Amino acid sequence: MKPQLLVRTALGLCTAALIAGCNQASTVPTAQSERPEYVMSVPVTPQDTPQTLGARYGGRVVELNAEAGFAVVGLDAGAAKTRNLRAQALGDEPVAEPNIDQFQAGGIALMGGARSMWAGGARSMWAGGARSMWAGGARSMWAGGTYALVPENTAPFKQILLEKAHALAPGLGAGVKVAVIDTGIDLAHPAFIDSLAPATEWKDYVGNDALPQEQGVLGVGGHGHGTAVAGIVLQVAPLATILPIRVLDSDGAGDTDHVASAIYYAVEKGARVINLSLGSVTKSDVIEQAVKYATEKKNVLVVSSAGNDNAKTITFPAQHASDGADGERSLSVGSVNALDLKSSFSNYQKDRLELMAPGENIFTAGPDGLLVSWSGTSMAAPIVAGGLALALGQTLAVPLKDVTKKMAETGQDLYNNGRNSAYKDLLGKGRLDLEKFLTNAVKY
Template identity: 30%
Template sequence: MKKFLSLLTVIAAFFTLSLTAFAQETKETYLVKFEQTSDFTTYSSFGITSEEVNYEFDTVDMIEAELTEDEAADLESNSNVSYVEKDIPVYAYQQNIPYGIEKVQAPLTHQSGNTGSGVKLAIIDTGIDAAHEDLNVSGGYSVFTSGSDSDPYYDGSGHGTHVAGTAAALDNDTGVLGVAPDADLYAVKVLNSSGSGSSSGVAQGVEWAIQNGMDVINMSLGSSAHSQAIQDVVDAAYYNHDILVIAAAGNEGNAGGTGNTVGYPAQYDSAFAVAATDQNNQRASFSSTGPAVDISAPGVSIQSTVPGNGYAALNGTSMASPHVAGAGAVLRASFPDATAAEIRRTMQATAKNIGSNTEWYGSGLLQVNEAVN
């Protein structure tokens, strides 16, 4: 038994040694920078062979070379060598365009300079993580007076941050892209970290939007019950202050798509009600139905921003609504003299016919580039 063990030890030692030897033979690419006083072109004085050199830089005293780990370490300790750096991979920064953004033609409108620049877009929701790298939050307000929920830029739920990204994520080298990347986002916080609030809070949030000159309001929220108070402030926003109010139709739809299941405030004429479609322009099975549905936008597997510089895919008419709010911001920026009612009519007149059931789709799928033209 003892002999057997010692034999194993010998075999293990052999493999360890041979593996180590193999690793020492492996060459990797390094950048070697020399002190300016040294004649770096004489590689041999540093023990580097010309076969090992891939590239000589002209503007700095540096070479790219294939070296073993030991050779690199030797050079590193040479006083005529400034540094030895391993070649590291570098990637192109890129931004992913979510399918919904493509579906509503937002990139096409951006190409012609229609980006919602200067328009004030209020996201009445759970707050917005204003530190997110892909969002430009210009201001905000919370109806909560104590705790972390009193901060409109703290989004403990993530819902408001996600909604904000679909409407207006920045056109840069990272993350996602929103429908109106140059719009000014305002975080109007009326829902807590659990995503719940009250009719009084929602009414206060809409009033803040009126008093602070918002051009577009997105409300990816609602209730199955009517609130006269909410209707009164939404009516005031739209009819008296010409604010474009966009509201999610609700997620109370049934698989058959029957019955009037649109929530409030989407039921009010003063709110532009948005239903949700999927990647195939079909009604999302959860999307509320009824005569109040005005227009459709993607709401299934929608990729957007979440707190902490994150990104995630969510489902809901909450995700459909900000596509339309972003389009509203684009139209307000491009046609500053158009009324909210005219913008609604334009979006409906140019929507894509995706089915005859207006209680499912309203006028059809939002096409912002058609609306702009």
């Protein structure tokens, strides 16, 4: 799901990044020069150490989480082949899976409606507010039915009834930490003033440091994706807190072990919502274990984008979002246009895709203080993540395990009047309706 970049007026952020962590043994981020070719998830006991596990499995531990009960071990190609042959023979051994560049950000930046890679268009500077401007409440954000901070988003935000949602959830997501596991963000962008987690919590798995700053050239690869994603979350839930974690490089590609570590790290740092505007066409047990730990053991809500290939199968980890207890706290999200028609790029799948949200021409923050416009399921996902943050900032009327289910069940019908007839039952339970969701999920 290689991200395509199109630009409209300088755009901004999309996917977010998270960091991995553990309780009894700390994670050592893998430097780019030491990236393992393969990874596998292995069970651990309280007595295990990185040294004993490395010797047992013939590799190097990149993530050890005793509380979760397993570790991620990196292997070279030779060791992976040996392990997989053993696994086939015994039937109950861990299986190694490819690691490098298995995950891709999914976003399309638009400029003048053409795939012009940022060429020729005017770059407009961010004119929306930071948290200091949003602190006045919903009245300061909406004027005469227009979303005052980023007027270009008035139509998609009306589509999901965001103005009414802000009135129903006056806390605006305050106190809710949303982890954005992505390409990093523009840490100096005015959209993020007073809205980021403490700098001591930031993490960059690509650069192997604590500065998840977006790197790259505007219009090339995935640069700006994470900034865009984070900016969308904050437009929906203006008083939420963003935890930036960088796992994708400037091309929008990332390694499995980094994504898994970021999920663990986000949980450790108190994230209540994790946004994964990224995906892989390959099933990953390593990522599945990480998501299950976050959702089933730590009650964190996880939102994943469905992918942008117009394929009949959604990407991983969105593919797992409807599975068992894990599915109680997860959502897979696809994209619709302004007419509630499936976006031409959005993946779809019966019984796997759960919810749709606007994902075309969404204006948000961009690197270097810009306002930019992106399209993709990567944009739909943070709208949903922001909606969950609004609910978590209030007193819930339903058990936490039912919040994502309630959001999906209250979606607007996408099939009436013959709409989306070619995709009947393939687009989840509907399009996000924040007013109906909050009315049913929050106490008043």
